[in-house]
Amino acid sequence: MRPIAILQHESTQGPGVLRDHLDENGIPYRLISPMSDGKAPVDASKFSGIVVLGSDHCVNEILPWIEDERALLQDAIRRDVPVLGHCFGAQMLARAMGAKVSRNICPNIGWSQIWITPHAQQLMGLPRQATIFNWHYDTFEIPVGAIRTMYGSHCLNKGFIRGRHWAFQGHLEVTEESVKNWCAAGRAELLRAHGPAVQSETRILKELHDRIDALHTISDQTYRAWTRQLDRPAFVALNSASNPASSPASNLASSYA
Template sequence: MRPRRSAIAIRHVAFEDLGLLAPIMERAGWSVSFCDAPVDDLSDRAIREADLLIVLGGPIGVYETDKYPFLTAEIALLEQRLRRDLPTLGICLGAQLIAQALGGRVFPGEVKEIGWGPIELTPDGKSSCLRNLQNEVLHWHGDTFDLPVGAVRLASNANYQNQAFAWGRNALALQFHLEADPRQLEEWYVGHAVELAAAKVSISELRGRTQALARTVAVQAEQVFGDWLQSIAPTDSALRSSAGA
C-alpha cells in the first residue's frame, strides 16, 4: 500500500483555501494540513520538510513586509525549498512570493484583474500540465512580477505577460485562481467586498459568470492539478517512507 504523502497549505485569509484542489489531492493520496501565515511558526520543520508546500492567495502585497512582517519568514521558507528543489505550488499571492524568493521583482500592476478571462499558453505552457487549459480562468489580483531568471513562462494574457511559470521540475506558480471552487466564491464576495466596490466590479455579473463556468472549471482543475501532482518528483522523505513500507 502506497504511503500517503504530506502537504502543507499556507493560508493568508481563511476563505482562500484549497477549494477544488482539496478533493483532487485526497484522491491522489495526499494528507493536507493547514498553516495560517500571519500567526503560525513558518520555521517549523514540518513545514520546511513537507513533501509538498502550497502557498495560497491573499489581499496583501509581497512588498508590504513592514506592515506584515511574517512575509519575510515566508519568503525565506520558499527560498529554502526552491533551493532544495522541493515540490512547491504558489497561487496568486503565492506565485508572487515564489517570484520574489527567486529574485524577481513584485510590484503593483497597471490593471486590476478581477473576474473570469482568458489566458494564452506559451509553447512551453502547451507542453506542460497546463496543456488542457482551454477555458476562462478566475483572475483576482492587482500586483504582478518580473519573470525570475531561469524560470519558464507558461502563460500570459493581454494585461500581464507573466500569468504562470515553472521553476525546475517541482515548482509551479499560477497568478490566476484555478483552485477556486465556484460554490465557495460567495465567501470571497463578502471577504473582498471593499476591493470589489473600489474596482467597480458587479457582484451579480461575477456571480452569473461563475455559475455559467462552474462545470468546466472543475474539469480544468482536475486535469491541470492532477497532471502536475503526478509529475512532481518525490521528496527524500517520501522515498524513505516508501523504502520502509
Template sequence: MPTAPSAPPAPSVPPAERPKVLIVLHQETSSPGRVGQALERRGFHLDIRRPRFGDLLPQTLEAHRGAVVFGGPMSANDPEPWIHREIDWMEVPLREQAPFLGICLGAQMLARHLGARVAPHGDGLAEIGYYRLRPTASGSSLMDWPDFVYQWHREGFEVPAGGELLATGDAFENQAFRVGPAAYGIQFHAELTYHMMNRWTVHGSARMAMPGAQGRRDHFAGRALHDAAVRAWLDRFLDLWIGTADQPAAQAAAG
C-alpha cells in the same frame, strides 16, 4: 494530448498515515478550497499552517510530498516580518526540488524570492472576475489550459530569471510560470469553490469598484460558463505536478 485518468477516491487510510502536503494559508478563515479537496481525494493528508499567526514552516520538506502557498489580501511587498520569512522559506522547496505551487500571493512571493518584481498595474487596473488566459508554446506542450480563469488581484509578477512563462493574459501579461522541474506559480484561482465565490464577492465587494474589475453578477455568470474547464485543468495539473499518494508524478518522484 493524452490525459491521465482521474484520481481515485481517497483511500481509507488514517490521515496521519497518508503522505502529507504542506498547505500555507494567510487568513484565519482561508480555505484550500478545491485544491485541498482534490489533494485529499488523491490520498494526501493536508498539513495546514498559517505563518501569519505564528505557525512555523518546516526546515525541510522531507516529510512532505509537496507544498502549496495560497493567496491573501496582503502584498508580497509588505514590510511585515512574517512575509519576509515566508518569502525566504521558499528556498527550501526550490533547493530540494520538491513539488511547489504558489497561487496568486504565493506566486508573487515565489517571484520575489527569485529576485523578480511584483507591482501594481501601470494603469491602476485590477483583475477581479473571469479573464482570458493564453498558454505559451511551453505551456501548451505540458497540458491543455482553460480559456478563462478566475482572478482576484491588483498586483502582478515579472517572470524571474531562469523561469519559464507558461501562460499570459491581457491586462497582466504574466499568468503562470515554472522554475526548475517542479515549482510553479499561477496568478489565478483554480481553488475557488462556489462557497468561496459567495464569500469573496460579499466581503470583498468594495474591490469590484476598482478599474478593470467585474461586477458580482458577472462573477457568477462567468463561473457557469468557465468553471468546468478550470476544474478539468486542475486535475490535469495535479497529475503533472504531484500525482497521487500511491503514484507520484514523474517529476515529483525525481525530485
C-alpha cells in the same frame, strides 16, 4: 510520504478543489495559517511539497510571517521541494527566486481569458486558451531560469515554471461557494475598484456554475501534473532467498524516493 504544506492566509481563499484532489488521491497535507499564527515554518525538508494560496497582503510588505514564507520557499528551491503558488503565492515564489513584484497596470478582478504556451500545454495537458478567476493588483517578473506558461491581455505574466516549481497569477482552486463568499466579503472593494479588467459582483456570479465546471477541468489537469512530481515512498520487495530471516509479513520495506 511527508505531507504537503498548504499555507492559507484568508478564510475566503482556501485550497478548494486542490484539497479535493489531494483527498481523492490519498496525498497527506498540513494546513498552516501564517497570517493568524504570525509565523510560518522555514524548513522545507519536512514537506513533500509547498502550496501557497492567496492573500489580501502584498508580498513586499515587511511582516514576520511574510519573511518566514520567503525563507521557506528559498529553502524549498535549494532542496528542490516542489512549490505551487496561487496569486499571492505565485508572487511569493517569484520574489523568492529574486524576481521583482510590483503593481500591475490595472487591477485584475473577475473572470478573464488567458493564453497557455505550447510548453505548458504539453506539460500540463491544457488547451491553448482558458478562462480563469482572478483577484489581484500586483504582478511579477518572470524569474531568471523560469519559463512563462500563461499570459493575459491585462496582465502579461499569468504563470511560470522553473523545474518542479509552478506559479499561477490567478485562482485555479476556487469553488462556487468560495467565489460567492469572496464576492460577499469583498463587496465594498468591488465597488471601489475600477479598470478594464475589473468585473462587478453581478458579472462575476453570472453563469457561475458553468464557469466553475470549465475551470475545474483546467484545475484537475494542472494539479494532477504537479502532484505527479512529488517524491513518494518507494516500496521494495525483499527477496526471501537472499534474506532467509525475512518472513511473509516483513517482505515489504519502504523508503522515501
